[in-house]
Structures are given as structure tokens and as C-alpha cells.
Amino acid sequence: MAFISGFCIMTIEMLGARIMSPYFGGSQYVWGSIITIFMLALAMGYLFGGRLSTRNPNAVTYALFFIGAAVFSLPIIVFADDIMRPIFLNIEDPRYGSLLASIIMYFVPTSILGMISPYSVRLLVQTSEHSGHMAGQLFFISTIGSAAGTLGTSFYFVLWFDVNQILWGSIAALVFAGSVILLFNYLRNVRVQNSAQPRYENQYEK
């Protein structure tokens, strides 16, 4: 799951410049805008994800991060032109234009994706002793995912697919991840209930 979220973050980021170049060009500052916004969004995501994890951490909320990120990524496909056209018309300087467009298009989905890491740590960690180990493993996997997303997108996906097809792929992967979590959670609950039933009966008997 951490792999998928890392992968999708970087896939969207790598496509960011390509999506914005028709309006703001291919200059250095377009990358500057995108990376700045992704970093800020991830920072906010880490903060709020960490805070949320203190209140009743559960798998359903966790799954909703993936599905929420997928839903909020949709405007990048559906409304990209409607978002960028008015910005292009109103802001002459492409630096601030690309910065504003990045905020509107990428901030929300990226910060939701950022919530996943700290929340995963909370769900995985059983004892405080192992927390560092767990966090390390988690960051390892999600960063490997990011590396794969970066490489895959820039080397191959853009050669094989349309930009929007790649974005749809990322959204599908996020929805898939969310659904798998929900399914596992459901199955586990069923199992817990089944195994819990006799114990309750015993207790009543006593």
C-alpha cells in the first residue's frame, strides 16, 4: 500500500510539468512550482495524518485516504484546462501562474497521499520498541515506490500512453488499494466475530 501511494505521488508529480507546459511553458520555474507544492502538501499531509492517527486509528479511515486521493485527483484530468485557462488569462507572470495552478490541482490529493505514511506507522506498530524499525521499513517501501513511479513515468509510460491514461492508471491503483484494505478489514472483522462468538457464550455460561 505504501508502495502504491509512493508510486502515485511521483507519477502525478512527473506528469505535472507536462500538464502545465501548454499554459506556463517548460521553464525551470514550472518544476519549481510543482516541487514546492508537492513538498508543502506532503508536509501538511504528514502533520494531519499523524494527528488523525491518535484518534481511533482504524482501517476504514486508512482506506478512505486512498479513495479520497483518487477522487481529488480527478480534477487533474477532468478540469485541467478549466483550471489553467483563467489563471493564464489573469496572471501574466508564469511563475505565479504555475504556482497557483499547482496549488489548485495538486495540493489536496498530494496532502491526502501524505497522510498515509504516518497513519500506516500507527496501524503497523505494536510496541514502541519496534516503532523505529516499522517506520524505517515503511519509508523504505514508499520511497522505493516513489522511485519506481518516477522512473516508470519518465522513461516508459509517456512513451506508451497518453498523459490522461497514466493518470487514470494511478487513480485506478489508488481505488484498488483502498478497496483491498476495506476487503481485508471486512474479512478480518468477520473472522474476529466468528472466533469471538464461542468465547462470549462461555463467559455467559460461567
Place this chain on the structure above:
Amino acid sequence: MKISMKNRFTLSTVLVACCGLLTPLIAWAAAETIHEERSIYRDINVVQTGPRRCLIFNVHRGDRNQTCVDVNNRDKLVFSYTRMSFAGLLLNPDPQRILVAGLGGGTIPTTLADLFPEAMIDVVEIDPAVLKVAKEYFFFEENPNLKVTIADARVFVKRAGLLGHTYDYIVLDAFGGDYIPEHLLTQEFLEEVKQIMAPNGVLVANTFSTSRFYDHESVTYQRVFTEFFNFKLPSTGNRIIITQLSPLPPRGELVTRAQRLAPRLTKYDVPLLDYPTRLSTRVDWDMSRRVLTDQYAPANLLRDN
């Protein structure tokens, strides 16, 4: 016997290798780097060999020269592709509003300004360092009729379209370095260029004549402009695409115009009379290739393959 054969072979290999190494070294010794600069987009080098001064981007990666001037005869256009770009004048011999995307050493806009002193010329260049180097080392000068804007060409063209500006002669020369700006090759970009072309406007694009990318690019231009003159010469890896909004003129008309214009271009060393027979409308590319769009434009990957 065997051993001596082997020795002789080794010796000759070493000799050949030495000569191979020495030749560029000799050339290198004569070439003098007079300016080096690292801009945010590229490494800029100005190298002088005898009277020839050249602008080179990313010299360590073995890039070709970007622009060269002969310091003793500044009017002379050194590069074959630069000369070829003036074939666009066969379609519009008297442009009044000119746009050049990509400054380089500034030879194309300087020559156009010299030919048409009354014309308003806009140059759009992304890299401020290139403008500085063009002014300092390549005798480029701005004047009230020749203005340079530091901007991305896509942004400039889109805004010009919104403002309703039109040009009757557009030169796209932004594809020189080792990285192709992919957003300047797409169908959407060419549609935007079309928007700013005056009814008699001509588009001259300097691009590549090799690799799979050639097919993709040709298909894209064909989609937007239906037909274009494909201008290639054996002496260069560049090809020039020349097109206009109205149907292309017949060859006879090109010859007449070339005869009328050629004397004005001799001082720049442009052999205009040779060009009409070279302008081809023959499809020599794979028509089944995909059109490059904002959604699909892996131009740099296609060029390498």
C-alpha cells in the same frame, strides 16, 4: 610468425588510435574558448576557430554548434540550415510582422532586420543568458523594430493569440539543443501558432531529418497544415518545414520569386536560386505514426530510439 603478425596488428591499431585521437586534438588546439557560462538551462560556450566564432550548448556532451558567425564577414550565414530558413521568403517575399522563436546567436533575426528594416520583429528566447551572449559575442543588437522577449515560446504564442496579434512570417528555431522542448511540437501548439498567422502568413520550422521522430513530427504538421514544403539538403541533418495557411504556390511561382529575391540575399551567402527545386511535398514518412499532442509528446525518447 603468428606472434609477429599479432604484434604488427597491435602496432597498427595503436597508430590508428593515436591518429584518431590526434586529429581532434589539433583542431582543439586551434579552437579557443572565449567565453563559458552556465545558465539555468544549459552550458553556453563561445568558441573561436580562426575567424569563425561559434555558440555551443553543452559542449561536454558533444553538441553541435548552435550558431556561428564569421567575424570578418558578419553578414555571411555560416550554417546551411540558417540559410535554408530563408526559403520561407519564397512564400512571402515581403514580411512586415515577424516572430522568431529561439534566438541562438541571433543571426536569423539580425539578417531579417537587415533585409526588412521596416518590419516589426519579435524574438522570443527562454534563456536570458543566451540573449546576453548574443549581444556580447555575436553582434546582436535590439532596436525599436527588433525586440527580444524572455519567455517560453508556448506562453508567448498563446498570449499573442489572446491579444489578437498576428504575424506574417514565423520562424520556429527552438529545437537546436540536445533537449527538444516537447510542448513546442504538439498539434495543440501548432494550432496556437496557426491562430497568430496572418492570412498571408508563413511558418518556417527548423527541425530534424533523422530518426523515428521525423515521422511523428511530419504527421503532426500534416494534421494541422494539411500540406507543407519539406526542405532537406544532403549537407545537413536539419530539415526545414515551410508552410502557410493558403494552398502552397506552384513551383513555377517559387522560381520566379527566387529570381527576383536572390540578388538581395547574395551578401548573406544564401543560394536562393537552388532552393525551389528542393522544396518537396512528397510524403516520405510513415503516415501511420501517431500525431504528437499535449497528451502524447515523448519527443526526446522518440528521437533517441
